[in-house]
Amino acid sequence: MQRPTPTSTLSAIAAALALTTALVMQAAAEPPSARELLKRMDANLTFETRKARVKMTVEGKGRTRVYEMVSFGRGQDDAAVEYLEPRRDKGTKMLKLGDELWIYLPAIERVQKISGHMLRQGMMGSDVSYEDMMASRELEKDYRASVTGSGSHEGRDCWLLELKATKKSVSYQRRKTWVDKETLIPVKQELYALSGKLLKTWTMSRVKLFGERRFPTHMVIRDHTKKGSSTTIEMTELVFGIRLEDEVFARRWLERRH
Amino acid sequence: MLQLLLRLSLRNARRRRARSLLTASMVAFGVALLLVALCWMQGIFGKIEVDAAGQAGHVRIATEAFAEREQLMPLHENIADIAPLLTALGKQPGVVAAYGKISTGVTLTAAEEIGDVFGLAVGASPEYFETYGGLKSKLVAGRWFSRDSKQAEEEIVLGAQLAERTAVELGQELVLLGMTQYGSMSPIKGRVTGILDGSGIFGRQVLVPLERLQWLADMEGGATELLVFAEHHGRAVELEESLRGLPALSGLKVQAWSRRAPFSTVKGMTDAVGGIIAAIVVFLVSLGIWNTMMMSVLERTHEIGVMRAMGLRPLGAVAMVMAEAAGIAVVGGLAGLLLGVGPAWWLETHGLSLGEQTARQMGGTIPIEATVYGDLSPGLMLFCFLLGLCMAVLGTTLPALHAAGIAPVAAMRSGR
Numbered sequence: 001m002q003r004p005t006p007t008s009t010l011s012a013i014a015a016a017l018a019l020t021t022a023l024v025m026q027a028a029a030e031p032p033s034a035r036e037l038l039k040r041m042d043a044n045l046t047f048e049t050r051k052a053r054v055k056m057t058v059e060g061k062g063r064t065r066v067y068e069m070v071s072f073g074r075g076q077d078d079a080a081v082e083y084l085e086p087r088r089d090k091g092t093k094m095l096k097l098g099d100e101l102w103i104y105l106p107a108i109e110r111v112q113k114i115s116g117h118m119l120r121q122g123m124m125g126s127d128v129s130y131e132d133m134m135a136s137r138e139l140e141k142d143y144r145a146s147v148t149g150s151g152s153h154e155g156r157d158c159w160l161l162e163l164k165a166t167k168k169s170v171s172y173q174r175r176k177t178w179v180d181k182e183t184l185i186p187v188k189q190e191l192y193a194l195s196g197k198l199l200k201t202w203t204m205s206r207v208k209l210f211g212e213r214r215f216p217t218h219m220v221i222r223d224h225t226k227k228g229s230s231t232t233i234e235m236t237e238l239v240f241g242i243r244l245e246d247e248v249f250a251r252r253w254l255e256r257r258h
Numbered sequence: 259m260l261q262l263l264l265r266l267s268l269r270n271a272r273r274r275r276a277r278s279l280l281t282a283s284m285v286a287f288g289v290a291l292l293l294v295a296l297c298w299m300q301g302i303f304g305k306i307e308v309d310a311a312g313q314a315g316h317v318r319i320a321t322e323a324f325a326e327r328e329q330l331m332p333l334h335e336n337i338a339d340i341a342p343l344l345t346a347l348g349k350q351p352g353v354v355a356a357y358g359k360i361s362t363g364v365t366l367t368a369a370e371e372i373g374d375v376f377g378l379a380v381g382a383s384p385e386y387f388e389t390y391g392g393l394k395s396k397l398v399a400g401r402w403f404s405r406d407s408k409q410a411e412e413e414i415v416l417g418a419q420l421a422e423r424t425a426v427e428l429g430q431e432l433v434l435l436g437m438t439q440y441g442s443m444s445p446i447k448g449r450v451t452g453i454l455d456g457s458g459i460f461g462r463q464v465l466v467p468l469e470r471l472q473w474l475a476d477m478e479g480g481a482t483e484l485l486v487f488a489e490h491h492g493r494a495v496e497l498e499e500s501l502r503g504l505p506a507l508s509g510l511k512v513q514a515w516s517r518r519a520p521f522s523t524v525k526g527m528t529d530a531v532g533g534i535i536a537a538i539v540v541f542l543v544s545l546g547i548w549n550t551m552m553m554s555v556l557e558r559t560h561e562i563g564v565m566r567a568m569g570l571r572p573l574g575a576v577a578m579v580m581a582e583a584a585g586i587a588v589v590g591g592l593a594g595l596l597l598g599v600g601p602a603w604w605l606e607t608h609g610l611s612l613g614e615q616t617a618r619q620m621g622g623t624i625p626i627e628a629t630v631y632g633d634l635s636p637g638l639m640l641f642c643f644l645l646g647l648c649m650a651v652l653g654t655t656l657p658a659l660h661a662a663g664i665a666p667v668a669a670m671r672s673g674r
Contacts, residue, residue, distance in 0.1 A: 061334040065440050088476060090441060108433055108447045116374060125441020
């Protein structure tokens with residue numbers, strides 16, 4: 001038997017390498033399954049606990065209003081917000097527990113439950129409605145998703161994800177999402193009504209790393225039903241996994257004064 | 259000659275008493291009907307005019323953007339600082355009073371949870387509500403705002419429909435949840451001190467002093483409208499013209515109440531409806547008079563022919579027939595006034611009930627009450643009497659022309 005020559009061995013190795021590279025590249029070019037994408041998106045955006053200082057800038061009706069608040073989150077269902085600025089709104093608190101939402105209005109020293117038509121109003125006149133705040137972050141629960149291809153948003157390569165609501169009760173019956181291929185953050189979302197009308201555009205940017213989690217610290221929401229209106233949310237002092245007092249997620253927290 | 263013609267007309271009228279009586283009755287009926295109908299219409303629309311002008315302001319001043327979209331009550335389109343404008347207006351000749359006003363939709367609750375009871379919150383001076391809205395007289399329970407402005411700030415006067423739906427009682431606390439001009443949720447609370455009559459638009463309104471709604475809307479010192487009042491709402495257009503040139507109001511829309519929707523269309527419509535009713539009655543009665551007078555002329559063809567042969571000119575024949583009809587119309591008109599004044603006076607003093615349900619349905623924009631009263635005036639009576647004369651003139655025109663056209667020889671030969 002003839003022994004393989006150095007040249008033929010090298011050729012074989014090169015061929016194997018080329019084949020492996022081609023296979024890997026092909027695998028990389030294949031989009032992940034929609035379910036997988038949603039799972040990985042949700043892993044970034046959902047958390048056990050979170051605290052953040054938030055600055056919300058609302059532009060519209062020829063005016064700009066800036067709100068500052070501190071926000072707490074616990075799992076998917078519970079959230080609390082206390083407004084710090086401007087002076088008129090200082091002390092206003094909101095508490096979401098599961099499907100229920102309350103607001104504490106310091107002007108009348110009273111807690112009011114928000115339900116029905118009130119949910120569709122914008123928080124503090126912003127483009128984020130109380131209903132948006134109530135919606136589940138886990139899109140997998142309410143939508144059937146499919147990856148429709150690739151695209152880009154502000155220079156970032158993205159997977160294009162099309163989501164269709166599985167329940168009529170969901171506010172946005174269709175979503176078109178640009179998911180950043182690297183960070184797996186939905187950098188842009190277009191939210192549609194059942195009629196096909198574009199209701200809102202939601203963009204996320206300035207993604208930062210928090211341990212193994214990537215989280216956007218800058219969001220812009222545009223409500224297309226309001227002319228010239230936009231809301232910018234900036235999160236600072238963002239921390240995850242901290243210990244939060246149970247009292248924050250109790251109704252008595254609403255009326256507690258500092 | 260004139261005296262002769264008049265004597266002939268009187269003689270002709272007396273000669274055929276039955277026909278003259280019939281003609282006079284038709285005029286009397288027409289005049290009576292007109293008097294009652296126009297009395298009631300004048301009562302309804304006259305009251306609407308006064309109330310509408312009172313609520314809307316004889317002249318209203320607002321930003322152009324607000325005036326364009328006022329149905330949506332855009333709070334952000336407001337006049338930021340009204341104090342200097344009110345001072346300037348107070349110095350203008352013809353201005354009796356001026357007030358700031360804010361109106362906005364609110365959700366009312368006496369309970370813990372925000373429900374679905376919606377109402378219109380109106381913030382203005384209690385003096386405006388009382389003097390020009392006439393609202394103090396519409397209280398059905400409780401009392402009006404306190405004279406002490408500090409105390410009045412905590413008080414709410416509520417429409418009966420809203421009181422019923424919120425199940426709130428006098429003295430109880432009520433929360434009004436509205437929005438600031440920026441869109442933030444904004445509440446105020448107060449004690450219900452008075453309840454307004456439930457019919458019409460006031461039943462669904464909640465009245466508070468202007469300062470409270472300025473706070474709710476985050477509009478310190480501002481208002482969405484300035485309402486200016488003259489001596490009488492009929493002078494609104496004149497006042498509007500004089501205020502337009504005021505430098506302090508430059509860039510703002512200044513409009514008399516009668517030139518604003520829906521009042522501008524309603525006024526035109528009511529005038530048209532009154533005119534149509536009068537025209538129909540005049541036409542129908544004229545037809546009847548035409549019939550009786552034509553019969554009279556035809557029966558006297560021979561007589562008129564003889565008079566024409568003796569020198570009566572065609573114009574004289576016309577005058578003779580017209581004078582006969584006019585004389586009958588005067589008698590009929592006076593009888594009609596006597597006949598109609600009773601029901602018209604009853605309408606003025608007792609009114610006609612439309613029912614609360616109808617008033618609520620109709621009272622969305624135009625203030626209308628459950629009971630509507632007539633408005634009888636000497637001017638109206640004179641107008642109806644003159645219309646009676648018109649009926650006679652119109653109805654007699656063709657018969658009179660026929661009389662003028664009678665050929666003397668042919669008429670004498672006919673022997674009629």
